[in-house]
Amino acid sequence: MAAWLTSDMPSDTLVGLDLGQSLPFVDRGAFFPGWERSPPDARALWRLVDALCARDPHLAACSFVDHADAAEHFRRHGGRKGRWFEGRGRLRATEQAQRLQGLNPYSNLNLVGAAQVGKSSLTGMRVLHRIGAELPIWPIDPAPRSGSCVVEIYTSIAAIAAGRTKGRTKIRDGAALDSALAALGSEPFGHDGPIDDHRSDALLTAAWLRAHARRAELWNPPTLTPDIARTEGWTFGVT
Template identity: 45%
Template sequence: MAIGPERFSRFAAIDWSGAKGSRHPGIALAVCESGDAAPVLVPPPGRHWSRAAIRDWILDRAAEPLLIGFDMSFCAPILDRGAYLPGESEATDARAFWAYVDAHSPDEDLGAASFLDSRRGRHFYLGAADGPKADFMHFRRCEQHFNASGGGKVTTVYDAIGAAQVAKASFAGMRLLHTLDGKVAIWPFDPLPPLGAVVVEIYTAIAARAAGLRKGLSKLRDAASLDAGLAALGSQPHAPLARYDDHSTDAILTAAWLRANAARAELWHPPALTAEIARTEGWTFGIA
């Protein structure tokens, strides 16, 4: 369907976490409305957000015209090798793989650290003992497309070590998506519906580039830098924060970016996104 500027009137960006435990300082949720008021952080129900609390927050708003972006990979690559986990999972589409990850992850609060730990060296790289890191460098088609177009270096969900790794958060996210499936539209696995909330995968570095931050300096750690980034995205200055950490500023900036770009038809219909990719690997909103 065509996307009009009125399709969404609220925009949320979530900086996600795959950390062990049930409360996570690495999760931040920012929301803004249509217009140009700066996004604001949504306070957690406790000291920190849990993944389950984020799930409940979304489900409570499933009927709203709300676009929700998660900073994580929504699935693992399958198209190049013919399997998400060669020699193990027989899942052939993303939904079946989400269910597989969920069924094999006993971790609390939708965590998936044990899923990766128990498969280290076989499917996941967690350190030098697992062999050459290059053997684990497998990418989805959207990541390959982003790299080929000069977008920058992306990481793989099979690399679970280092500050830039996305593996733990992504596999915890797949458990979340399994719980949301059928209740909230998850693009592009679901087509864009005419009403209700929609969940999309985002890459905060895309928002940072759009806000004028150059490669290698995509983190905002002070009020002036955040306001400069927001202004580049058509937003008013933000309300002062108690602490300027990467999670909070990423969420605030990316919520403003979602609002500024939600009506761009080419982001909902990128030429390289085929029906097979949409069914099996998904796509990052913002990669055209």
């Protein structure tokens, strides 16, 4: 994927990645309190994850999760909970804002359960580390005046904008997907019968990005500060 994004992707593309750009920082002034190697910002976090996982195939992040110091901050399978992991896990500022919008975010430090995004976020950081020198990644980088840009997405935002209720954001039927696409001003996908929600999420969120990419307020959330941007990033569409 990294090679396609930097070499083969059409120009002027807004890329939405369904993962966390970073981990919680601002609540405690550090990603990993008590660890002397705790990075100062998101890009340094990506470098650290990639360096500790250099031998993990397919851009996996197993070595980072199992690192003695990092593991103290994660909830892992088998009932393993680091001493720094409390409750449902720390949240980034953007995830706190998601809650205020009625969404149900999970901590990126939680690596257990079907709804968690912690694992994909850590592996995604290895991708971000590879593409970050060639593609702006908002809001860690400023939004460019032209050219392509990468943003973090939350697929439920697109589904709700298309008329789905908060408890029914996953679409598993072709006709329902076409109705949601029509609500966003897009042509039907034309699939008859069942469809997996990974495909429907991708299609619907792409349609939503196309419809809303030029809304200035989405690029300027009122609670997004420069310090939050450089350490935690943000989810596009969260205001």
